[in-house]
Amino acid sequence: MALTMQTMTDEQRKSVAIEYLKAFDNGGVTSSGGSIIDLFADDAQVFFPKWGLASGREQIGRLFADVGGTLKSVAHHYAHFNCIFSGSDTVVIEGTSHGEHRDGPWRAGVPAWAAGNWCDVFEIRDWKIQRIYIYLDPDYAGKDTGRYPWLDTD
Template structure:
């Protein structure tokens, strides 16, 4: 088995293809499935869902979460990228869209959904691991449990 050495920019291109596939309903720029971007034994973490292991579970996770979204748009011009030694890159960004419970936009309100951070491990042109950190309460309905929000 041989491993292909990838540059940071190549890993970044895979991560961008992944994010653009979300904006395009799970379809990549070549017309394939977002799952084509993953290694067979990849892992994905999503808050309130947990860790999905392997493409079958990742497909279930994306179906569950995607089933709550009407649309999503990532703000590519505002991404912050962090590159580490090895196969790990981090992308911090913002988004807007519409959840089944209502629309969201990063910064509206300032405490609401739309800010996120993804930690990727990308090797051999495949995503091996991505941990997604965000507030899954896209429509900002979960305010009663937080006194500083319910007072506003």
């Protein structure tokens, strides 16, 4: 792990997190035309439900290829983000999204129990993402309903 070279403000950390989300919406390409992987420290970690923990840029690239390969499109709703700062390197962003998975479309709130609500916990230092834990329902198209009898899918 690299030594901390400068202290970042909460807003600077938030800007790195937003750049990551926008790159994800843009097929993995950042606003400067680089790869989303460039936003990560060499020893970064990313957790995604039903995939697990990816450590290092190579595994993170594999995770994004696996997950991204199931998505036709995704759009995060930036105007509705709730950002929480811990006073350290941590930024938590809660939000909503819509898009299309290979199994079908999704939109937060349609229906109320379906995919589209998410929360990401970021650790960002020295303008690099050190860690992201992604919390969401990876059943984007809402196909896994049979195991949940309380869902009214009619």
